[in-house]
Amino acid sequence: MSKKIETLFIFSFLVLFTLATLYPALNIIGISLRTDDAFQTRSLALWTAESSFRSYFTLFLETDFLTWMKNSFLVSFVVTLTGVVLASTSGYALSRFNFMGRRAVLSSLLMTQMFPATMLLLPFFILLAKLKLINSYLGLIIIYSSTALPFCIWQMKGYYDTIPAALEEAARMDGCSRFSAFIKVILPVSSPALVITALFSFMASWSEYVVAAIVLQDPELYTLPLGLKSFQASLATQWGLYAAGAVVVSIPVTILFISLSRFLVSGLTVGSVKG
């Protein structure tokens, strides 16, 4: 009996906590439904008499939102693909082979996370300008994939470490090459980690603003964060549009997270220690 009461107690606590957690997210939905000027109100209600979906209509019908969305999907898709391919192969090399420089590579992967990203902007720009990659998706994709890679490699390596080596040894006995053993045996069992890697690469590119702002100059090429920011003029933000845009931008990532949350728990290893 006491167990039931305890469960009930914990359950109600968690529900309250979840509601509090969700409030900021709901808050922005509330703003997106108001008019531009009504965002400074004292009402806590999310839906008021003045609320409407007008901002959403304007967003899709009168702005280039759909173009930005298409661009963002394109960039994120390529980045995700590149991220998964590169992280899965190099993570494997780091997990299974003891070669010269392995430790150096592993520590430098961690080191890359330690440098303040803002100071990388100027060199990025100079590099891309020299390579004539300004205003092209290629430049953006190279930067995004590479900045997301260190974490993804670490994460893949950690997961491979948990897979017994006997698995591919068996496959090798059956006459598989190293590479085909990797493709046929290891990759399929690593799907949770691959999903996480994909998710991280996607997130890194989907909502990135700062790098996109220096690389992309042609409005035709804008990605979502850039487009969204253009509603936010320094002295006259179109808040309704901005909030509506923010909600729409958040939807794909949220859906991804929700549908992949099963894998998140089993696939996110962040490089656990071998026992």
Add this chain to the structure above:
Amino acid sequence: MLYENRKALREVCDKYEDSHPGININLIYRETEELRSNFQSAALGGSGPELIYGPSDQVGPFAVMGIIKPLDDLFPPSFFNQFSSNAVVQFQDKTWMVGDGVGNHLMLMYNKDIVSSPPENTDEMIKIGKSLTKDLDDDGIIDQYGLVWNFTEPFFYVPWIGGFGEWFINDDGSPNLNTKSNENAFAFIKSLRDEHRIIPKECDYETANALFKTGRAAMIINGDWSWGDYRDKVDFGIAALPMVSSTGVFPTPLVSTKGYSINVHTTSEKLSHTIDLMTYLTSPEVQLHYMRRLNVQPSSLAALSHPDVQANSLLKQNAAIIKKGRPMPVVPELRAIWDALRGEYQSVLAGTKDPHTAAVESQRKAIDQIKTMNLVIEPGVQGKFIKGLLFLFIAALGIIFWIKKKIYLRSFQENKFAYLMLLPAFLGIMSVIIFPFGYNLIISLSNFSLRTFKDWEIIGFHHFASVLTDGGFYSLFGKTIIWTVVNVCFHVSLGVFLAVMINRTLPAKRTLRTLLIIPWALPQYIAALTWRGMFNQEYGSINLILNKFFNMSPIQWLSQPVEAFSACIITNIWLGFPFMMVVALGGLQSIPKEMYEASQVDGASRWQQFWNITLPMIKPVMIPAVILGTIWTFNNINVVWLVSNGGEPSDLTHILVSYVYKAAFNLYRYGYAAALSMIIFLILSMFTVSFMRRSKLDAVV
């Protein structure tokens, strides 16, 4: 630039394209601050747009950096003569910009439905303001304000210094802040808020704008750019800022121009097209179009004498207001003055400094900052020595490689497969992370700054020394540690706590787990801006909730240093706990149930189980996550920058990374910023190594 202005610009460009086949005008739109930093980077890389349109105060820095062209030789003298003098922007005896309109100045606007005639002087303004600041429904909360404006920003403040007699800047560009006028103006604004209570306690631009537009403020101090926005919503009138009663002097708003400059990299055929386009964009014809659509005060003398301009009553009143103003200084030193003034002024408003001290301090700081900004350290012996050392280092690497060539080659042969698998990722990371890192290392040893934008040289460890001997660094470092420790502790404890709660038989377990991940899923900048809105003193949901359910008086979240820093921390805790929760959940699932059952048989309590089984079992997965989390939090600039609006109040909410950003892009101290980021890097490396040693986690990598 407002959306309507952008549209109008596009229209005139379309027209130009129609009459000039083969010419395509590409408009790239950036916000003022970003325009500056992006154009700087672009020009450094040798590219960027041919024509730059922006406010006149960017002329100074751009001209000093040598990234825009002087216009004197490109246009005939007759071209410049057709504009009113304040639209032809000169700096160091050369012309750098021609404006297509005059204005950007502050004035008093009033809602005609509430105020019948605007106040002539400040006493009247306070009187009207008092009678119009009302609590309509008697709930103790003000529903209508007499006056609102973005009063915490220096641009919106300095006109009052003029009203008290003196000016904030001398003709040679040096600051003039240690004056009685500055003190009086500080005290005056503070009295409007605290004594007369006719302005809100916290009021940024957005709040002021929204209050005025919805009829909840009788008067607003704002610029001519806002007319278009108000036109359809409020029946408003304009007037000069009211005369300061005690001095009998009118406040002096800054009058500037927005105009065109030419990128230094524009040459040959493109240059002649650019000149032609610029002539068109500043022509009377285009200016009249802007005047009709957007009520922009023309800069062209021909346009000014056009009957349509003469007949426009708003512009007529406006011209009189402009006469009371002073031209916006274009010297690069202005930034340093703004910055020093902003900090001290916000301290006065927060009540931590009295006006006199703040005036003295702002003068001292402005002079200091101008000195550091303009400082050019000449490369001495140390510079040559370092250069030699760098060269030797590279040579040594080459020689070592050459000697050990065979070993490397053999290792490659043996592990060809592994190296090949690693190669593509390695190349990517190499170019995108290692190259910039090396670049930064060199910059950190150089004198790269405003004055040496194009010809910087290696000077040695000066910047490292000046970072480490500056007391400010240690207080920033302390704040960063508090920031990191508090955040990570909350992330981990909240994460583990929630994970343990969820990891049992519960109804709707999966739904709860999924919903709790949402803060992680939301794009960070969106979440941070939402939180900033929620922290607003009067209209933010946090204070509203605290008031409604806990009956607490409103907290000034964003204008008091400790509160503002807490606001940043709260936001970041919210953003970060789901990651730790997910990692902890993963760890919990790997604990066999039998362990708990066995300990239950032994009569262990819940707490003992948690302490002796759960924690040790999830430790191996948590520790790498803690290391990563610490690094990420330490370097998280987004939250601090967005929630505190770039370090407000008075730059007291900075952590190391946000300060790096400010040093690099606000005061052009690239060398210094690079040195500081190298130091951050070293701090984090040392932390990681020692943390891993202590937790015997060498095996992690």
